[in-house]
Amino acid sequence: MSQLRENWRVVMLVTLLILSAVALFVPGVPPGTTGSEGAATDRSTNLNYGIQLSGGTRLRAPIVGITAEGINVTEADRVQLESTLAEELDIDSIDVRVRPRGPDRQMGAVEVVTENVTQSELRTALGNNGYQPETVRDGVTAETRQEMVRSIDEKLRTSALSGASVQIVNVPGGENFVSITAPDRDREELVDILNERGVVKIYAVYPGGEGGSYVREEVLQRDQMDDISASTQSEQGNNWAVFITVRPEAADEFSQRMVDAGFGDGANCGNYNHSDIQQTEGDGCLVHTLNGEVVTARGVRADLGESFANGEFSNDPVYIVPTNGSEQANEIALNLEAGQLPAPLDLSQDSGASLDPALAERFKQNSLVTGLIAVLMVSLVVYARYKRAEVVIPMIVTALSEVFILLGFVAFVQYPLNLSHLAGFIAVIGTGVDDLIIIADEILQEGKVETGRVFQSRFRKAFWVIGAAAATTIMAMSPLMVLPLGDLSGFAIITIVGVLIGVLVTRPAYGDILRSLVLDED
Structure with a gap:
């Protein structure tokens, strides 16, 4: 001893x-x-290897966007300001994000996440609405960067790249990059998933606007969906669609929207202009878009319209998005499941590596x-x-x-x-x-x-x-x-x-x- x-x-x-x-x-x-995450495990030991010793891809790219900070904007003004700025800058409303002042933020900020707007244009648009930002800079807020990490991680987890990792990298000079590491994967696989933001929208387009024009209304949002899956609609397996289960608490609201839009008796889609998401003739259409591009536009069957009107849809609230094949169905299902990216990545400035x-x-x-x-x-x-x-x-x-x-x-x-x-x-x-x-x-x-x-x-x-x-x-x-x-x-x-x-x-x-x-x- x-x-x-x-x-x-x-x-x-x-x-x-x-x-x-x-x-x-x-x-x-x-x-x-x-x-x-972000590593490959050796089968003979418990050691993990990065891409330099296991092969794979690392992407490192900045987030597209400009941010105006030091704006005295409140939560009550947020929605109206987002809509007004989107209209003045001629961009989609999803590319404008207002972060109002609050307990964690003394002054508000406005982000525009598109390459089509300059700093001076954003400053001018804010000035036209009575807001004078203290600074306008390239980049996005810390909140958006964290949302990007969560969204990309979810998108990669629900895809084949389940072993990838995501983090924010700060470089000298204050610039921030999103770094994604995917062992045993090539660059093309990673870029295919990250190249688009994955924005899926479901619109009802119907007559009722001024001068006989058609109204376009988004009728089903992601937070109203419960279960999402891609599958075939027939035994032959050549008629693919995305099946969306609407949340019980949202099913009645969705049905009422459809009835108010005139789909209670069904609708003939007629001739639909896919280029600008506008109806040209017919009773109305349900339009499904992916990253701003029309996937399908269809009418409403009479029996489906009747189920909206009499409330039966709520008993089995499954909404079907028809697609052109399995690849498109899986892509839409993936993007709905993972959610859209808060902002696009500038992959043209990728400083990563592939091995x-x-x-x-x-x-x-x-x-x-x-x-x-x-x-x-x-x-x-x-x-x-x-x-x-x-x-x-x-x-x-x-x-x-x-x-x-x-x-x-x-x-x-x-x-x-x-x-x-x-x-x-x-x-x-x-x-x-x-x-x-x-x-x-x-x-x-x-x-x-x-x-x-x-x-x-x-x-x-x-x-x-x-x-x-x-x-x-x-x-x-x-x-x-x-x-x-x-x-x-x-x-x-x-x-x-x-x-x-x-x-x-x-x-x-x-x-x-x-x-x-x-x-x-x-």
Whole structure:
């Protein structure tokens, strides 16, 4: 028992090695090791790999938009101002968002999320309505950026790209980018999903406007929908549609809208102008659009109109959107399920990268070979220095233990490894062995170690040196860790964690091992 107390640091090292082995190799430890978002999990271990070691795509693009801030606008004025600005700027109302002042915002802001409006045009339109913004700048508000992350994440989760991750990246100068990482996917798959905002609208177009014109009214919004699915309408499987279950509390309101629009007896759509969402003749149409383009325009069957009028629709409130094939049906269902993006992404300024999985696998193999070479070279240098296997072997084993514990930590927190992180591992090997050499030199080069007290004195002296060196390394790496510098941040994180493991665990353990060796010799 006394031996365990004297060598408690070695016991701690062995314990951490066992825990690291569990984190690395036991399936399901920790929970979620089937693949964290934005990473691919190695089947033989619980390690996660980023796109540089697994292949895949990273997109990094700014959000399209301009924002006017410092506007004294209230919640009561929000809807009217959005409508007025959309009309004056000749854009769709979904491209204008007013954020009124409130408890979390002393002054209001107005965002326009389209490339068709300039800063001066927005300032002029606001001035025409009695608002003088303090600033007008490129970009969107922090609220919209967070909404973008949530919307894109939901869109990717409900698509085939379920392993992707989304985050906001801030770069020096104040510009913000949305960064999307999708392992094992090519760029085209990602762009196809993100290229459009996914705005699905259902309109009723019917006569009743001034001078015999037709009225266009949006009759069913996303928050009124409960269940959404794409399927066929016939056994042959060639008549695809999107089936929408209207929420019970909204079904009566929807039915009444349809009756008020004149669809209670059914309607013949007649000749519909798909180019500008306008009716030219006929009783009226139900029009379905995706990103502003008409998907289908259809009339209303007499029996469906009757169900609106007598309230039977509420008993089975399923609304059917006919489509032109399975691909269109799945796209509409996906966009309805995930919701529209608050703003488009400017993919023309994409600064991301794409890597073929075969090339990534080669990088992984080359990284392993590089690590083995580094260990071999370090071992040769240390042996040339001491020419004593009983000193060199514990030193190399301790350094490798440090790397193994660091790998266990990375596996436990499910941190995706990229090339920059592997460079951090190699740096940890180098700095670790440097510190162990300092300990060995301080203890062995000042003559015989006759007592444990002498050993402890020399060890403390060496530990002060490596402690100061570790503090210097941590301070130097800290800016790289916190600043948005991409892969350099990963390098800094691995290096700092490795240094902490070394100072707190492996260096003291090596001291205990060396004490046993040198005192036994005497």
